[in-house]
Amino acid sequence: MFSRFNGPRTLEVGGNRVGDPGTFRCLIFDTKVVDLDVTESQSTARDKQRPEARRAKIRGDRSSETPGALFAVAQSSWYDSPTTPLAGFTDSPSVNVWVETEASAEFARLRLRLLRFVVPATAAFLAWFIGYVALGAWAPELMGRMVVGEVTLVLILSVGQFVSTFALTAAYARYATQRLDPLADHIRQRLEGGPA
Amino acid sequence: MSPRVLAADNSVAAGDPMLNLVMFAGFVTITLVIVISASRGSSSTADYYTGNQGFTGIQNGVALSGDFLSAATFLGIVGAVAVYGPDGYLFAVVAFVAWLVALFFVAELLRNTGRFTVADVLSFRLRPRPVRAAAATSAVVISTLYLLAQLAGAGGLVALLLDITSGTGQAIVIAVVGALMTAYVLLGGMTGATWVQIIKAVLLLFVGLTMAVFVLGWHGLSFLSLLSEAAGEHPRGVAVLQPGLLYGGGLRADLDVISLAVGGVLGVAGLPHILMRFYTVPTAREARRSVVWAIWIIGVFFLLVLVLGYGATSLVGTQRILAAPGGVNSAAPLLALEIGGTVLLAVVAAVAFATILAVVAGLTITASAAVAHDIYANFWRQGKVDTKDEIRVARRTAVAIGVLGTAGGILANGQNIAFLVSLTFAAAASSNLPTLLYSLFWRRFNTTGALWSIYGGLSVTLALIVLSPAFSGTPRSMLPGLDIAVFPLSNPGLVSVPAGFLLGYLGTILSSETRNESGYAQMTVRAMTGAGSRRPIPGDVTDPHPAVRQRHSQ
Numbered sequence: 001m002f003s004r005f006n007g008p009r010t011l012e013v014g015g016n017r018v019g020d021p022g023t024f025r026c027l028i029f030d031t032k033v034v035d036l037d038v039t040e041s042q043s044t045a046r047d048k049q050r051p052e053a054r055r056a057k058i059r060g061d062r063s064s065e066t067p068g069a070l071f072a073v074a075q076s077s078w079y080d081s082p083t084t085p086l087a088g089f090t091d092s093p094s095v096n097v098w099v100e101t102e103a104s105a106e107f108a109r110l111r112l113r114l115l116r117f118v119v120p121a122t123a124a125f126l127a128w129f130i131g132y133v134a135l136g137a138w139a140p141e142l143m144g145r146m147v148v149g150e151v152t153l154v155l156i157l158s159v160g161q162f163v164s165t166f167a168l169t170a171a172y173a174r175y176a177t178q179r180l181d182p183l184a185d186h187i188r189q190r191l192e193g194g195p196a
Numbered sequence: 197m198s199p200r201v202l203a204a205d206n207s208v209a210a211g212d213p214m215l216n217l218v219m220f221a222g223f224v225t226i227t228l229v230i231v232i233s234a235s236r237g238s239s240s241t242a243d244y245y246t247g248n249q250g251f252t253g254i255q256n257g258v259a260l261s262g263d264f265l266s267a268a269t270f271l272g273i274v275g276a277v278a279v280y281g282p283d284g285y286l287f288a289v290v291a292f293v294a295w296l297v298a299l300f301f302v303a304e305l306l307r308n309t310g311r312f313t314v315a316d317v318l319s320f321r322l323r324p325r326p327v328r329a330a331a332a333t334s335a336v337v338i339s340t341l342y343l344l345a346q347l348a349g350a351g352g353l354v355a356l357l358l359d360i361t362s363g364t365g366q367a368i369v370i371a372v373v374g375a376l377m378t379a380y381v382l383l384g385g386m387t388g389a390t391w392v393q394i395i396k397a398v399l400l401l402f403v404g405l406t407m408a409v410f411v412l413g414w415h416g417l418s419f420l421s422l423l424s425e426a427a428g429e430h431p432r433g434v435a436v437l438q439p440g441l442l443y444g445g446g447l448r449a450d451l452d453v454i455s456l457a458v459g460g461v462l463g464v465a466g467l468p469h470i471l472m473r474f475y476t477v478p479t480a481r482e483a484r485r486s487v488v489w490a491i492w493i494i495g496v497f498f499l500l501v502l503v504l505g506y507g508a509t510s511l512v513g514t515q516r517i518l519a520a521p522g523g524v525n526s527a528a529p530l531l532a533l534e535i536g537g538t539v540l541l542a543v544v545a546a547v548a549f550a551t552i553l554a555v556v557a558g559l560t561i562t563a564s565a566a567v568a569h570d571i572y573a574n575f576w577r578q579g580k581v582d583t584k585d586e587i588r589v590a591r592r593t594a595v596a597i598g599v600l601g602t603a604g605g606i607l608a609n610g611q612n613i614a615f616l617v618s619l620t621f622a623a624a625a626s627s628n629l630p631t632l633l634y635s636l637f638w639r640r641f642n643t644t645g646a647l648w649s650i651y652g653g654l655s656v657t658l659a660l661i662v663l664s665p666a667f668s669g670t671p672r673s674m675l676p677g678l679d680i681a682v683f684p685l686s687n688p689g690l691v692s693v694p695a696g697f698l699l700g701y702l703g704t705i706l707s708s709e710t711r712n713e714s715g716y717a718q719m720t721v722r723a724m725t726g727a728g729s730r731r732p733i734p735g736d737v738t739d740p741h742p743a744v745r746q747r748h749s750q
Contacts, residue, residue, distance in 0.1 A: 096714050096717070096718075097733060098714060098717040098718035098721050098722075099713065099714050099717040099718075101717070101721045101727075102716075102717035102718075102720055102721050103717075107721060107724070107725075110724055110725070111720075111724060114724065117300075118300040118301065121296075121300065122296070122297070122300055122301075125293065125296055126461070129289075129290075129293050129457070129461060130454070130457065130458075132289070133286070133290075133453060133454055133457040134454065136282070136283075136286070136439040136443075136444070136453070137439075137443065137444055137449075137450035137453050137454065138450060140438065140439045140440045140444055143282075143438065143439050144437070144438030144439060144440070146434075146437075148420070149420040149423070149424070150420065150423045150424045150427060150434060150437055151419075151420065151423060151437075152282070152437045152438050154282040154437075154438065154439050155282060155423075155437060155502075158282060158285055158286075158289050158502075159499070159502075161289045161292070161293055162289075162292065162495050162498070162499060165292060165293050165295070165296060165491065165495065166491070166492070166495055168296055169295075169296070169299060169487075169488055169491045169492075170488075172299060172300065173484065173485075173488050176304075176484060181481065184724060184725040184726065185725075187721070187725045187727065188725040188726050188727040191721070191725070191727040191728070191733050192727060192728070192731045192732075192733060192734070193733075193734045
């Protein structure tokens with residue numbers, strides 16, 4: 001869990017009204033972007049019961065080597081949540097928590113992280129798979145060539161498809177546990193109002 | 197005594213039909229007892245459709261592999277490798293790699309957004325009534341075709357294992373299998389079907405492992421010497437280690453292979469009975485774990501199948517396999533007889549029957565859920581229906597599908613309907629997968645697009661298969677006397693999958709429907725975080741999904 005790595009720390013963001021919704025983007029040595037989540041206090045009544053939620057929490061990214069090296073706290077608060085009216089510090093029930101969450105930078109990051117793994121992985125395995133099928137169809141002599149003893153290239157590549165599928169499965173399971181689950185849990189708990 | 201001498205006494209290789217029957221009856225008795233005790237006291241719709249989400253990821257992973265390793269995949273692929281070598285193995289590779297699509301894009305997101313059926317996911321952001329009707333239609337069509345293929349294949353198996361060669365006798369056995377399957381579904385619902393699936397998968401894996409160890413032991417524990425023995429026994433020699441025995445030879449044949457591969461690799465993640473399995477676990481993480489387990493089990497089993505296939509070539513011989521009553525499907529039973537005598541054959545026979553039974557039970561549940569939950573409760577009664585009523589409809593549907601499937605299986609017995617399996621994969625890849633992917637990832641997607649991709653993808657697939665050489669026009673077709681084969685390929689995937697995606701795209705951009713932004717937001721946040729799937733969301737002012745509403749009213 002990345003939050004344990006850096007320890008969750010809270011911070012009053014200077015110059016920023018408490019209650020401003022949205023997410024602040026911080027740059028760490030220009031290389032690492034972490035998000036400062038300011039809980040959107042106008043959105044729900046439950047935040048009133050949790051005053052600490054009004055504070056911005058810095059959650060350092062697990063992969064950032066220098067969690068303390070924040071040198072810039074920047075970016076506007078409304079920027080990341082266009083659907084949230086700035087002046088709307090009301091408990092108006094018309095605010096849709098789903099739309100709000102969907103527009104948040106944290107959720108965008110979760111989606112990006114998921115797609116960043118599955119899209120290239122899918123492109124790679126489909127290319128390798130179609131290539132294997134196409135080689136069998138259009139280069140049968142090559143695929144029929146014996147490599148070790150009487151083991152032909154097609155048999156090696158067939159088993160290779162299994163090896164690559166096992167590897168991608170293990171890689172995804174690991175990636176999801178380390179990179180997706182903590183972020184998803186964070187968003188889910190915030191929506192559900194506390195850890196399960 | 198060399199194995200071949202032993203085999204010479206059993207040229208038809210029925211083994212001991214009585215022993216086979218006893219072994220199968222034993223399996224049925226044990227599973228029925230388990231099904232009845234596991235499902236005691238369950239009466240809610242959640243119990244019937246999903247076993248009340250009470251399975252762990254591992255249990256569901258084993259059950260998933262059980263659902264997937266049907267009699268067609270086990271017996272069919274062993275035989276195909278024995279006779280056709282790597283070309284016969286291609287289907288195993290296709291079907292296995294396909295699981296990555298389910299792992300990456302479908303399992304977790306589906307678990308988080310739905311409750312009983314695929315249509316639950318779609319109805320978050322699309323108009324519920326039309327998309328439910330469409331999704332249920334595709335689930336029923338695909339499941340029924342798959343069911344038909346499984347039951348019709350039972351005929352050849354009966355001939356081989358029980359030594360019943362008369363048409364009437366086979367029809368009676370198919371009817372018994374159909375009746376048993378319906379009994380499992382009625383008695384145990386999803387809980388029952390899942391336990392049958394788990395027991396069967398463990399047995400299948402155990403049998404496969406035992407046989408593979410025997411085969412390798414016979415060849416000095418060397419895969420290399422197994423291959424050279426197999427090449428030595430095969431009439432075409434080393435050709436059995438090379439591509440070309442089954443596919444290839446001309447552009448059309450090559451395109452057909454590509455078409456099979458495309459339909460297969462994208463089809464698994466759209467098969468309704470596989471998708472429904474993701475609802476039997478409580479969380480997305482368990483759903484992920486179940487796919488990971490399923491991938492390991494299926495992968496290991498398919499690697500064993502390669503050993504078994506070449507083992508059958510080497511120890512049984514291609515001629516004997518092809519001459520046996522079940523043809524290619526008889527390779528695995530004959531190999532069992534060869535290495536373990538009549539007892540091992542009886543075990544393999546029982547496992548093969550159990551496989552048919554379990555898979556058809558899963559298909560029946562899926563189809564009955566689609567009819568009862570989507571069409572009856574939500575489309576027809578618009579959600580105003582009580583649990584008892586819905587379950588009653590589900591059970592009646594299960595009986596109706598059991599009767600229809602059995603009748604169809606008896607009629608289709610002996611027909612060349614092998615194309616039905618690839619048809620169901622292609623249909624799933626062309627209708628369900630585009631709709632699911634668009635729905636989960638494309639903000640602009642709308643109801644018209646979903647209807648176009650479901651109905652369109654399904655129609656294109658069915659039309660192409662009817663116009664293909666698998667259906668008519670060649671001596672090996674289902675209807676050899678007729679010739680309406682204008683489409684050159686036997687596998688529709690290469691055309692139907694892009695068509696399904698294109699139709700979904702065109703339907704979306706051509707319609708003037710307003711976008712459901714908040715529905716999309718709700719669906720995507722739920723899908724990726726699991727929020728709201730177990731607990732209500734405070735401050736959620738949107739009309740909650742029926743799933744949530746129902747859960748709290750229960």
